[in-house]
Amino acid sequence: MTKGAVIPKKGTTEKAILDFIKEAWEKNCFDSLLIPVEIPSGDSYTYLLIQDPSLIENASPLPPITSVQGARAISSITRKGKVTKRIAAIMRPCEIKAGMELHKLEQADLENVVLISVDCPGALPLSDYVPDSKTGKEKFLKVLKEWGGESVRPVCKTCLHFGAELGDLHIAILGDENSIYLIPNSDKGKEMLRSLGISAEENLPGWDTKISEIKKKKEENKKKSEEQLESEVLGLDRLLETFSKCIGCHNCMRACPICYCASCYFDSDNTEHDGTDYVDRAENKGALKFPCDTLFFHLGRMSHMSLSCLGCGSCEDACPMSIPVAQLFSFVGQKNQELFGYFPGMDKEEKVPLVVYKEKEFEEFEDSH
Amino acid sequence: MAKVLKINKGVEEGVKEVLKFLLENERVKGVFTLRKTGKNGAVTYALIKDPSEIDNCVPLYPLMPINAAKSLSTLTLREPLSESLALFVRPCELRAFVELVKLQQGSLENMLILSSTCGGVYPLKMAVTNNTDRNLEKYWTSLRAIETPSDIRPTCKGCEHFLPYNSDMTLVSIGKDIDKSCHVVLNTKKAEESLRGIEEEISDGELAAEDMESLRKRRISEREKLFSDLKTEDFGLDGLIDLHGKCIGCHGCSSVCPICYCRLCFFDSEVNEPGFSSYEGEMRKRGGIRVPPKTIFYHLGRLSHVGISCVGCGSCSDVCPVNIPLSTIFLKIGNAIQGTYGYLPGKDLDEKIPLQTFEEEELAKFEQ
Numbered sequence: 001m002t003k004g005a006v007i008p009k010k011g012t013t014e015k016a017i018l019d020f021i022k023e024a025w026e027k028n029c030f031d032s033l034l035i036p037v038e039i040p041s042g043d044s045y046t047y048l049l050i051q052d053p054s055l056i057e058n059a060s061p062l063p064p065i066t067s068v069q070g071a072r073a074i075s076s077i078t079r080k081g082k083v084t085k086r087i088a089a090i091m092r093p094c095e096i097k098a099g100m101e102l103h104k105l106e107q108a109d110l111e112n113v114v115l116i117s118v119d120c121p122g123a124l125p126l127s128d129y130v131p132d133s134k135t136g137k138e139k140f141l142k143v144l145k146e147w148g149g150e151s152v153r154p155v156c157k158t159c160l161h162f163g164a165e166l167g168d169l170h171i172a173i174l175g176d177e178n179s180i181y182l183i184p185n186s187d188k189g190k191e192m193l194r195s196l197g198i199s200a201e202e203n204l205p206g207w208d209t210k211i212s213e214i215k216k217k218k219e220e221n222k223k224k225s226e227e228q229l230e231s232e233v234l235g236l237d238r239l240l241e242t243f244s245k246c247i248g249c250h251n252c253m254r255a256c257p258i259c260y261c262a263s264c265y266f267d268s269d270n271t272e273h274d275g276t277d278y279v280d281r282a283e284n285k286g287a288l289k290f291p292c293d294t295l296f297f298h299l300g301r302m303s304h305m306s307l308s309c310l311g312c313g314s315c316e317d318a319c320p321m322s323i324p325v326a327q328l329f330s331f332v333g334q335k336n337q338e339l340f341g342y343f344p345g346m347d348k349e350e351k352v353p354l355v356v357y358k359e360k361e362f363e364e365f366e367d368s369h
Numbered sequence: 370m371a372k373v374l375k376i377n378k379g380v381e382e383g384v385k386e387v388l389k390f391l392l393e394n395e396r397v398k399g400v401f402t403l404r405k406t407g408k409n410g411a412v413t414y415a416l417i418k419d420p421s422e423i424d425n426c427v428p429l430y431p432l433m434p435i436n437a438a439k440s441l442s443t444l445t446l447r448e449p450l451s452e453s454l455a456l457f458v459r460p461c462e463l464r465a466f467v468e469l470v471k472l473q474q475g476s477l478e479n480m481l482i483l484s485s486t487c488g489g490v491y492p493l494k495m496a497v498t499n500n501t502d503r504n505l506e507k508y509w510t511s512l513r514a515i516e517t518p519s520d521i522r523p524t525c526k527g528c529e530h531f532l533p534y535n536s537d538m539t540l541v542s543i544g545k546d547i548d549k550s551c552h553v554v555l556n557t558k559k560a561e562e563s564l565r566g567i568e569e570e571i572s573d574g575e576l577a578a579e580d581m582e583s584l585r586k587r588r589i590s591e592r593e594k595l596f597s598d599l600k601t602e603d604f605g606l607d608g609l610i611d612l613h614g615k616c617i618g619c620h621g622c623s624s625v626c627p628i629c630y631c632r633l634c635f636f637d638s639e640v641n642e643p644g645f646s647s648y649e650g651e652m653r654k655r656g657g658i659r660v661p662p663k664t665i666f667y668h669l670g671r672l673s674h675v676g677i678s679c680v681g682c683g684s685c686s687d688v689c690p691v692n693i694p695l696s697t698i699f700l701k702i703g704n705a706i707q708g709t710y711g712y713l714p715g716k717d718l719d720e721k722i723p724l725q726t727f728e729e730e731e732l733a734k735f736e737q
Contacts, residue, residue, distance in 0.1 A: 026584075032652060034660065037616035038471075039610075040607070040610060040611060041610075041611045041612075041614050041615065042616065043615055044615035044691060046614065046659050046660075047659070048657045048658065048659055048660065049648060049652060049657060049658050049660050050400075050656060050657030050658075051652040051653075051655030051656060051657065052652075052657055054656075055656055055657045066659065067615065067617045068617050068618060068660075069689075072618075072661065073660040073661065076643065076660055076661040076662075077645060077660060078645065080639075080641070080642050080643070080644035080645065081645035082643035082645060084645065084649065085645075085649065087591035111391040118679065126617070126690050127690065129694060130615060130692055139499055143435065155515060179394045189634045210425075222698075230441060239528045240407070241407050241408055241409060242407060244407045244409060244413070245411045245413075245434075245496070245497075245545065247413075247434050247435045247688070248435065248492070248507065249621045249624050249625050249688050250621075250624055251619045251621040251624070251688065251690065254618075254619045254620055254621070255617065255619050255690075261636060262497050262633065262639060263632065263637070267632060268632065268634075269730060272443075272446065273447070273448055274447050274448060275444050275445055275447060275448055275449075276448075278416060278443070278444055278453075279398075279399065279416070279418075279450075279452065280418065282399060282415075282416040283418045285419070286417070286418060286419030287411050287414045287416065287417040287418065287419060287425075288413050288415060288420050289406070289414070289421040290401075290413065290414040290415060290416060290435075290440035290443070290444075291414075291439070291440060291443070292433060316620065317617075318546050318617065318619045318689060319688045320494075320497070320621065320687060320688040320689075320690065321493065321496070321497055322495055322497045323476075335728070338609055348661045351547070357605065366629060
């Protein structure tokens with residue numbers, strides 16, 4: 001059974017989370033805070049890194065959308081130069097997981113960062129929320145109440161890590177209506193609660209039950225949507241059809257928290273050819289689509305990042321052609337991850353399989369000739 | 370007086386007949402135009418070698434999946450084409466490619482250029498919801514009435530350069546008889562030569578200047594409305610923040626922009642990466658800082674890099690996942706920059722881009 005601390009709410013869930021954060025800040029548990037804040041125009045959110053505690057008043061620890069994936073924010077802050085402040089970061093579980101992957105890939109430095117995750121009801125698609133944020137806010141209230149529903153992004157409907165104990169400290173908001181629960185998940189998290197004089201020894205059966213109920217529902221969603229996806233994308237012809245609308249903008253790659261390369265192979269002059277090469281290819285096939293090699297890009301990107309793919313959905317949010325790229329990538333990603341027995345973002349110490357060498361591995365895939 | 374080819378077919382079929390004639394009679398070795406493929410009917414550009422593939426082409430389909438200039442640059446970046454190619458592209462795509470050629474990112478050699486009077490294109494979002502086909506009838510009705518179709522991209526509605534510059538052939542796709550007859554104005558000897566032996570009537574003629582002039586006037590007033598609605602004059606920093614605050618930093622606007630040709634953008638380079646000390650400095654000054662930072666710097670920087678060559682094609686707006694009206698901003702500011710230098714991008718291949726020329730005495734009025 002999960003153990004944690006039960007903190008009574010005074011007001012809304014968001015307020016309860018912020019009250020706890022404020023108290024931790026006052027008691028010097030960290031120096032600055034990374035947290036989502038609504039932008040002045042009111043139709044989106046951004047991450048803010050703040051050291052002035054009064055700025056916390058506008059913060060939204062449970063934003064209805066993910067605009068920039070939080071791991072990208074963590075990487076931007078910690079990748080270059082010594083991090084001399086203790087930073088607390090509040091994010092969705094999939095953002096925390098991506099942050100852990102970037103740490104392993106040496107694109108983020110979590111040494112001075114306390115990662116705080118919150119139970120996640122899912123996020124609305126950017127394309128739904130931004131044009132009409134008023135309706136979006138109403139929709140999200142319903143999502144929070146029903147914990148899911150039809151208006152969240154497809155990958156959120158099938159996400160099983162919405163309440164995972166991740167990072168250093170997890171804030172559970174699903175347990176009961178009158179409290180939030182604090183569940184430490186690392187020495188840093190335990191230390192934070194200890195310095196606040198909070199004991200995390202209470203059993204949380206209510207939360208465990210809720211999580212497993214919702215998980216069961218999501219597992220059913222997942223099974224159904226995977227069957228649907230397989231029928232749509234399996235085989236080269238269907239795959240080509242799926243990506244036939246791709247215009248090669250590479251938004252998916254740039255929104256992806258794992259695709260960290262400053263200059264992608266697929267944007268490099270390695271993918272530049274003589275004019276006659278294109279003409280010859282057109283000659284062989286009768287016609288050559290432009291931009292060409294779009295499927296090569298997607299499969300290449302998939303092979304580069306799928307072991308670390310968390311199914312966060314940012315790629316799909318950024319795709320101007322609404323290609324189900326997150327659904328596809330997380331589906332294939334999870335299959336690859338299972339093969340290696342690797343679960344990205346769960347354990348900071350576990351190495352990414354591509355940096356581990358085993359002499360004997362996957363012999364069943366070897367060519368017997 | 371120019372020569373005009375007349376085909377007794379609607380324009381969509383007529384242009385395909387021309388392209389097929391060129392390819393079958395080996396006047397060109399390939400054709401570059403829009404083609405419809407697959408079960409979901411995705412419309413993309415294609416380089417076509419097999420004449421039977423022309424049947425799948427939709428040269429006048431009102432959609433710009435990408436600005437063709439980008440693909441033409443891919444095709445000719447390393448070397449000019451070694452065999453002749455007929456291309457059918459929209460006027461703004463041609464203008465963008467002319468800019469790229471000036472910027473040494475491509476070559477027009479061995480290209481036979483076909484373009485048309487342009488009725489504009491629908492936003493990509495319409496293709497996503499598969500609604501373009503449903504709107505086609507409405508689109509062509511508007512073009513027959515010499516009107517601007519509703520729901521086309523905002524910058525298309527306000528585009529006055531819908532007559533192509535630098536095309537060898539100009540297809541008349543706006544006018545009352547376009548469903549019955551296809552008129553192609555042959556602007557160059559090269560065009561006339563390429564159609565030698567075609568079994569269709571070629572006679573003296575010109576574009577219906579009056580109709581085009583009246584459409585141009587309406588487009589200009591539409592553009593003025595578009596520009597004044599944007600209200601950049603009263604912006605200040607708050608206005609800029611309101612407009613760009615929702616940017617997610619995907620830089621899709623830069624990657625689809627035909628003018629943004631750099632392989633590695635300054636704004637994606639390590640030079641522009643903040644580092645923790647600059648975060649610390651900003652927090653000290655302002656209490657807090659947006660992460661990732663420098664959103665407006667990126668957009669203004671890109672504007673200063675491409676504004677002089679911006680043709681207002683609208684691709685940037687099309688790919689923005691959060692609907693920032695980028696193409697309107699870029700066209701408005703771009704027009705102002707271009708006006709200052711008296712430069713119209715993509716019109717004259719021999720005129721250098723102002724940034725490539727140096728004049729000792731220039732724009733003195735801006736000096737302090």
